[in-house]
Amino acid sequence: xxxxxxxxxxxxxxxxxxxxxxxxxxxxAMRHSARAxxxxxxxxxxxxxxxxxKSYEAARAEIGRPLPxxxxxAFIVVVAYHARLGMESIIEDYVHDKSLEATALLINKWLxxxxxxxxxLAIMIIAAPR
Amino acid sequence: MADADPVSESLAAARxxxxxxxxxxxxxTMVMSIAHRITGAALYVGALLLALYLLGLALGPSxxxxxxxxxxSVIGRVFVLLFSxxxxxxxxxxVRHAIWDRGLYLDREGRELLAxxxxxxxxxxxxxxxxxxxxxx
Numbered sequence: 001x002x003x004x005x006x007x008x009x010x011x012x013x014x015x016x017x018x019x020x021x022x023x024x025x026x027x028x029a030m031r032h033s034a035r036a037x038x039x040x041x042x043x044x045x046x047x048x049x050x051x052x053x054k055s056y057e058a059a060r061a062e063i064g065r066p067l068p069x070x071x072x073x074a075f076i077v078v079v080a081y082h083a084r085l086g087m088e089s090i091i092e093d094y095v096h097d098k099s100l101e102a103t104a105l106l107i108n109k110w111l112x113x114x115x116x117x118x119x120x121l122a123i124m125i126i127a128a129p130r
Numbered sequence: 131m132a133d134a135d136p137v138s139e140s141l142a143a144a145r146x147x148x149x150x151x152x153x154x155x156x157x158x159t160m161v162m163s164i165a166h167r168i169t170g171a172a173l174y175v176g177a178l179l180l181a182l183y184l185l186g187l188a189l190g191p192s193x194x195x196x197x198x199x200x201x202x203s204v205i206g207r208v209f210v211l212l213f214s215x216x217x218x219x220x221x222x223x224x225v226r227h228a229i230w231d232r233g234l235y236l237d238r239e240g241r242e243l244l245a246x247x248x249x250x251x252x253x254x255x256x257x258x259x260x261x262x263x264x265x266x267x
Contacts, residue, residue: 056191125188
């Protein structure tokens with residue numbers, strides 16, 4: 001993250017809290033991923049709620065079918081992007097200590113990648129033909 | 131202010147920053163805005179728990195025994211219920227933002243209508259999903 005040196009008519013030259021020229025890309029990325037997530041989330045939540053009360057065999061049979069498997073993988077891949085950006089906003093808003101903020105952003109990045117990787121791999125194992 | 135004296139500096143430190151949540155009277159549209167962020171963060175944690183459940187399901191029956199509480203116990207059912215509500219609430223909050231992005235429903239009546247629709251719609255869709263799931267799932 002870079003913070004640009006801003007020449008203000010009121011305060012003169014110096015560092016000011018102005019656009020770091022990433023905001024509009026961030027906003028667009030959230031909206032584009034949200035558009036993909038709207039239908040994917042509806043499919044995913046149907047299959048997630050369908051897991052309630054299911055035994056090991058029944059849950060595997062449910063998730064192992066091609067369409068639920070593809071829907072849940074597509075869902076988490078876009079979620080990984082959308083949720084990471086959303087959590088970045090939250091961290092940048094509330095974590096004021098610079099080094100703590102950097103640590104939190106790093107944990108956020110790798111935690112979300114790990115969640116998506118574990119989720120995807122698990123479903124691929126479940127859906128793989130035996 | 132480089133030449134500020136200690137007294138005015140301590141006064142400045144005690145002064146609340148704005149915008150400051152604790153000095154505002156809660157307004158419905160504001161609560162819905164905060165709820166959008168809270169449900170987003172909750173879905174993040176929920177995705178982590180569901181990933182653990184799926185991992186257990188993938189590894190085998192004994193691993194599944196260790197994680198099946200995430201979906202199948204009383205706590206698990208409450209979790210999945212809250213997760214589905216948070217998802218619908220956050221989804222409708224996103225639709226609300228998409229409407230605002232087009233410059234619509236930004237006036238007082240419009241934004242309060244959207245806030246109510248987000249809240250009511252989230253509850254209604256959650257109820258609908260669970261009824262449909264118990265009937266056809």
